[in-house]
Amino acid sequence: MSAVFQRPSLLRRIAPVFQGFDLLLVLALLLLAATGMVAMYSSGYDSGTRFVDHGRNMVLAAFIMFVVAQVPPQRLMSLAVPLYVFGVTLLVAVALFGVTKKGATRWLNVGLVIQPSEILKIAMPMMLAWWFQRREGQLRPLDFVVSFVLLAVPVGLIMKQPDLGTSLLVLAAGLSVIFFAGLPWKLIVPPVIVIAVAVTLIVWYEPQLCADGLDWRILHEYQRQRVCTLLDPFRDPLGKGFHIIQGMIAIGSGGLGGKGFMQGTQTHLEFIPERTTDFIFAAYSEEFGLAGNLFLICGFTFLIFRGLVIASSAPTLFSRLLAGAVTMIFFTYAFVNMGMVSGILPVVGVPLPFISYGGTAMVTLGLGLGILMSIARSRRLMQS
Structure with missing residues (x-):
């Protein structure tokens, strides 16, 4: 007598797709x-x-x-380098052929208008995680230098657009990977001290630094205005x-x-x-x-x-x-x-x-x- 096989229900067939979700x-x-x-x-x-x-x-x-969620981490790791290279290439294309709106060149027209910097929010941490995985067990100071270079390239291109918000998000994502990878404290403390001193000086000398017509050199005018508005929003209560x-x-x-x-x-x-x-x-x-x-x-x-x-x-x-x-x-x-x-x-x-x-x-x-x-x-x- 031949065995009778019962076809599993639809719920049982799709259950493995949801298995393991947090x-x-x-x-x-x-x-x-x-x-x-x-x-x-x-x-x-x-x-x-x-x-x-x-x-x-x-x-x-x-x-x-x-x-x-269906893509295993091993597959994600294999996509890290191509996605990073693709994202940086698009950022270079934006710098050369980008669409300018309201004084910022952040978009690329490829049949539809896209903002390539968004890709780097995910591609950047994937790339750095791939790099440190490759160097696992043999990390040297030079490896951290390379990671900072990998991070600086897209962040610099995004800031040039200019897009301060997205550049900060990409920077934060990259720095998180570098920190979790074991960045030595001796490399963390000096920049923190420099930033703290710079912020203190800006707050202390706010009237002189925010005087009309003063050029901060390293920041665009709209970025300078945002910092000055933060320090004293009532400077221009109906404007900035x-x-x-x-x-x-x-x-x-x-x-x-x-x-x-x-x-x-x-x-x-x-x-x-x-x-x-x-x-x-x-x-x-x-x-x-x-x-x-x-x-x-x-x-x-x-x-x-x-x-x-x-x-x-x-x-x-x-x-x-x-x-x-x-x-x-x-x-x-x-x-x-x-x-x-x-x-x-x-x-x-x-x-x-x-x-x-x-x-x-x-x-x-x-x-x-x-x-x-x-x-x-x-x-x-x-x-x-």
């Missing part, structure tokens, strides 16, 4: 995504289709995360300082519990510029107050903590460095955005992850999350 990381993402949809509905309900488009961008990011002042007013007026959902006066009377993008944190703070801010900060803290746990338990040096760097990208996004809206950092155009409107940033976040899921998934599958 549920705690998924929980953190769902909390932040839900908060983002609530904030976007309130701040963007009168801005056309922003709410619907934000939801679509989140679905796109989730799809990208799901696809990238307007963003920071209105952001601080909105955050302060929220108080402990906020004014309530859809009740933000600064937001809905349109005193907050870019209230659905860079300054959405100010709109959120006005309506949900300190309690809402603490909830949001706890959500990001949980996400970052989970990412570092995934990094610490990754099976290879490449995976550990890449997971750590991707996690620090989320930290940098959140810290810089909240800092600039609160008036403690210059305005550099960095979105708040999952909260701010923006398709390109959401794609980058989806890639980063997919990498974290891939690394967590590979470890869980190996253990099983």
